[in-house]
Amino acid sequence: MIRINCPFCGPRDHSEFTYGGDGSIVYPELEAPREAWHDAVFLRENICGVQLETWQHVHGCRIWLTIERDTLTHEIHSVRPAHPGIAAALHSKEGAGT
Amino acid sequence: MTRFSAWSVIKNGLTGQKGWDRQWRDPEPKPHYDIVIVGGGLHGLATAYYLAANHGLKDIAILEKGWLGGGNAGRNTTIVRSNYARPGNREFYEHSLTLWENLSHELNYNVMFSQRSHISLLHSPGAVDAAARNYNIMRRTGTPDAEIWDLETLKRAVPHLNYSKTARFPIVGAAVQKRAGTARHDAVAWGYARAADARGVDILQQCEVQGIVREGGSVSALQTSRGTIRAGKVAFAVAGSTSRLWTMAGLGKLPIESHLLQAFVSEPLKPLLDQVVVFGIGGAHFYISQSDKGGMVFGGDLDWYKSYSQRGNLPIVQDCAEAAMSILPCLGRVKLLRHWSGLVDMSMDGTHFICKTPLDNLYLNAGWNYGGFKATPASGWYFADLIANDRPHERIRSFDLKRFERGLQIDERGAGPDPKLHG
Numbered sequence: 001m002i003r004i005n006c007p008f009c010g011p012r013d014h015s016e017f018t019y020g021g022d023g024s025i026v027y028p029e030l031e032a033p034r035e036a037w038h039d040a041v042f043l044r045e046n047i048c049g050v051q052l053e054t055w056q057h058v059h060g061c062r063i064w065l066t067i068e069r070d071t072l073t074h075e076i077h078s079v080r081p082a083h084p085g086i087a088a089a090l091h092s093k094e095g096a097g098t
Numbered sequence: 099m100t101r102f103s104a105w106s107v108i109k110n111g112l113t114g115q116k117g118w119d120r121q122w123r124d125p126e127p128k129p130h131y132d133i134v135i136v137g138g139g140l141h142g143l144a145t146a147y148y149l150a151a152n153h154g155l156k157d158i159a160i161l162e163k164g165w166l167g168g169g170n171a172g173r174n175t176t177i178v179r180s181n182y183a184r185p186g187n188r189e190f191y192e193h194s195l196t197l198w199e200n201l202s203h204e205l206n207y208n209v210m211f212s213q214r215s216h217i218s219l220l221h222s223p224g225a226v227d228a229a230a231r232n233y234n235i236m237r238r239t240g241t242p243d244a245e246i247w248d249l250e251t252l253k254r255a256v257p258h259l260n261y262s263k264t265a266r267f268p269i270v271g272a273a274v275q276k277r278a279g280t281a282r283h284d285a286v287a288w289g290y291a292r293a294a295d296a297r298g299v300d301i302l303q304q305c306e307v308q309g310i311v312r313e314g315g316s317v318s319a320l321q322t323s324r325g326t327i328r329a330g331k332v333a334f335a336v337a338g339s340t341s342r343l344w345t346m347a348g349l350g351k352l353p354i355e356s357h358l359l360q361a362f363v364s365e366p367l368k369p370l371l372d373q374v375v376v377f378g379i380g381g382a383h384f385y386i387s388q389s390d391k392g393g394m395v396f397g398g399d400l401d402w403y404k405s406y407s408q409r410g411n412l413p414i415v416q417d418c419a420e421a422a423m424s425i426l427p428c429l430g431r432v433k434l435l436r437h438w439s440g441l442v443d444m445s446m447d448g449t450h451f452i453c454k455t456p457l458d459n460l461y462l463n464a465g466w467n468y469g470g471f472k473a474t475p476a477s478g479w480y481f482a483d484l485i486a487n488d489r490p491h492e493r494i495r496s497f498d499l500k501r502f503e504r505g506l507q508i509d510e511r512g513a514g515p516d517p518k519l520h521g
Contacts (some may be wrong), residue, residue: 001413002403002411014403014411014413015413016518018352018402019402019403020403021355021516021517021518022355022404035503038502038503040447040501041446041515042352042353042502043350043351043352043353044341044351044352044353044355044517045341045345045351046341046351046352046354046355046356046404047404048342048356051404052401053404055142055315055403071356071404071405071406071407072405072407074405074407080439087257096399
């Protein structure tokens with residue numbers, strides 16, 4: 001079982017989460033050429049090692065997370081909210097507390 | 099190669115089994131081969147065999163980083179079927195099944211192919227209608243053994259399923275393919291290896307590809323743990339690890355993710371289940387058969403997240419145990435003997451690739467999702483045809499990497515471009 005340290009709920013089993021997928025994908029503008037959309041939707045680097053990916057704490061606070069995880073050892077290197085606004089708010093709150 | 103026959107079995111039985119030879123050689127790598135196949139799994143071995151048998155080619159090597167049958171060849175649930183409805187898959191898997199039917203004779207090696215029926219349980223009138231549609235497509239396109247069974251027929255064939263009316267998903271019928279069944283996975287690897295070796299193919303085990311030497315638009319040599327091997331043509335058949343080799347060749351990204359698929363075997367039991375039974379509805383996905391040794395062999399879903407670890411996770415163990423209990427409650431006290439996890443290429447539409455690549459002399463066989471074992475003979479057959487003739491056979495033309503650009507995905511499940519959903 002992988003343990004994921006949810007920024008709101010604390011460390012939880014991965015069975016509380018659903019896996020989103022490759023978190024490194026940046027979707028192009030709507031008007032971008034078809035090739036750019038093809039690459040974003042269909043092509044993957046499929047890293048054996050540390051990769052960025054998205055998970056949702058679906059049986060907890062339902063937040064979407066961006067996680068750095070090693071796909072060979074399953075070791076987790078970092079966890080942060082996928083939404084940059086929430087990540088920033090959380091970060092400033094942490095700053096205020098110290 | 100000494101051919102096996104009833105006579106040779108009796109003779110060796112009477113002389114203390116001392117008359118058997120090595121079944122294939124363990125040669126030293128030569129500096130150059132016309133064709134080098136990377137991956138000594140079932141598909142690589144089958145490809146080498148058909149290159150030699152169908153196309154008369156001689157100078158062939160298979161590079162295997164571990165040992166024969168040690169990867170996904172030994173990590174599957176050995177189910178063979180051809181109940182596909184989408185054009186492309188339909189003809190391909192049906193051809194594979196017809197090759198299975200004669201494989202033991204073709205290879206002079208008993209692969210224990212047992213056509214014991216593949217029974218997909220159905221749980222609602224809507225599911226029966228959807229299955230009837232797909233199975234009618236099969237009947238109209240060359241698979242006459244597709245049948246829809248009502249509840250009484252199913253009860254006569256498999257009396258000990260959970261037929262309770264109060265089950266969470268009561269069984270109302272089944273979609274059945276009677277020529278489908280199981281085969282002995284090791285025997286398939288050994289049979290192809292022995293037959294390919296007899297036709298001069300060098301099988302190089304403990305030979306890992308560590309680098310790929312390119313000259314312009316082609317591959318000139320492979321750097322391996324047993325030295326550099328130059329090659330006229332190079333073929334990748336390493337499903338699970340395709341992206342790693344693809345990156346090594348400097349070719350960028352692929353429409354593939356590597357995921358884990360677990361399988362299980364119980365302690366041996368007296369004969370209990372005479373067919374392959376599949377239970378799939380809602381969140382459940384489960385398939386089970388009984389091996390010739392008596393073990394209940396079963397599996398379910400992927401581990402749901404990308405991984406190269408080849409170690410299965412525990413939530414899937416629990417899911418499979420729950421599914422087993424819901425359709426075969428008599429397994430409640432049975433002990434699990436082993437469980438294992440295979441590394442599979444999950445593609446963006448759930449269908450495989452047998453195609454040319456951006457490099458002139460490099461050929462790709464990949465993206466087998468859940469379907470690699472049953473596809474073995476046809477995969478080798480058409481991949482060999484592609485390598486020998488340097489053009490795709492009409493039947494595999496849709497299995498190329500460019501199909502996504504054309505909007506022509508072969509998405510049997512209709513799940514969309516999310517690899518983990520193509521179960």
